[in-house]
Amino acid sequence: VLIALGDTIIEMGLEDIITAGRNTIGVRHVENPQRFGVVEVENNRIVGLQEKPEHPRSNLAITGPYFFIASGELRKALNQLIDSGEKTRGEFQLTDALQIMVELGIDIYAEEIGGWFDCGTVKTLIETNRHLLEHAVPYEAFPDTVLIPPVYIGKGSSIERSIIGPNVSIGEGAVIEDSIISDSIIGNGAEISRGFLKASVFGDKSSYAGKFGKMILGDHSQGGYYGD
Template identity: 45%
Template sequence: MKNKIKIVIPAAGEGRRLKPHTHTTPKPLLSVAGKPIIGHIMERIKDLNPKEVIIIIGPNGSQIEKYLEENYSLNFQFVIQEDPKGLGDAVYRAKPYFTDEPCLIILGDTIIDMPLENLLKEENWIGVKKVDDPKRFGIVEIRDGEITKIVEKPAEPKSNLAIVGIYYIFDSSALFKALEKIIKENIKTKGEYQLSDALELMIEEGIVFRAQTVEYWLDCGTPEALIQTNRYLLQNNNYFKPRPNALIRPPVYIHDTAIIENSIVGPFVSISEDVEIRNSIIKDSIINQGAYIENSLLEHSILGENSVVKEKPLHLNLGSFSIFETS
């Protein structure tokens, strides 16, 4: 089965909640635990040996294309979504690459830990997880393990099972038929063509979907969520070489080119290449390429590429090339 499967990864989102970082870097390329978000997704799918991986990118998605082609030997196809018309529209743009092959859809800003190789069979499913605030998510209602209804961000949810951003459809022709219908008939929810509306249409037509519980769902949609995801992934991605003038408290990821002097780093810190840290204490933070930190205490922070921090701040969310300095 796995050598027949095709995978669709919508990665065209603007990442508005992650600004200022997404001013210069597409959301799927934001670093977490030493690797871009989409890199962590690739690590989870590469052993499935998919026939094709179709990446839906925005007009400025060339950085994503470059990263994937330079780092992974999968058969990629890149499709541009010019205007953000919704997830349903994004997935529909992959239609030319399908006839009726099995289709696995994984959102490009979501990292999910689950045994995919055991789940790609002749059965449709949608990944779900119980949440405390289902109004924020698309949710499913189920009976005897089968999904009976899908509702996008309901005002009065009848279920707390949230859709987490991974979907498996055994016969992709049925999916694209439903997507074509909602687009041609201009069926929108909250002003966009929703994938959930197409899936609900399939269910109404008698196509069976099972709810597949996901144990670990790592959302990367906000700075706070990115830091939480970094914390989780570092528990299995701890990497650093000892520095003679630094105290390192694992788990951390520290690139070999980073310079750390007279500082305490960790736990739960990711440091990218060419970073310099001097006379500082850093914990629970993500420090991106080329950043410079001196005489500072940082906690629960994200520093963009080539940003500069000098003196005293405790919590920062700086985009690329930002400078924070106190006298």
């Protein structure tokens, strides 16, 4: 069983983890382990796990991916956790099921990950976007618009009378007019007019009309400034 986390990006091949033929979890040393599941290790073998602990016993954060040859034991541990009703932070946590496996004597090993980028908060998502834009592909010119690299612009997007960049990713089919946008992520089909935006994230099909701001809009959301 291979499990990847949806709110992280890793730069690595999976072949080594898969071909090693053992239960493995990707980890990395972090400065703020309270935000993550963490592991304790001895000789690279995991001996304890905690989910977002207030007082972490380690600064080795779980980044993923997870690879298990003991998929049957993982299923049993998950069922045991659910049957017990034991929750952490109001939810059943994979970390707690893995702790059950460790307590049953099942070997799970830590594999330190090199290139890892956290997307779990708006701040870290924007920081990760900056890194990914280092590999951005060339873009076309747009009418009366200044593009300040690095930027990424998806197919079918329309941009007029705007200043875009640096560090801006724009999805496919977005429409942007009369705006200044930097250090932001704009989703597919988003529409922005008269926006002066920085460190903002707009979901797919979101729309905004207004002035200066720092905005977070989810998919299909609308926002704007209608003052004087």
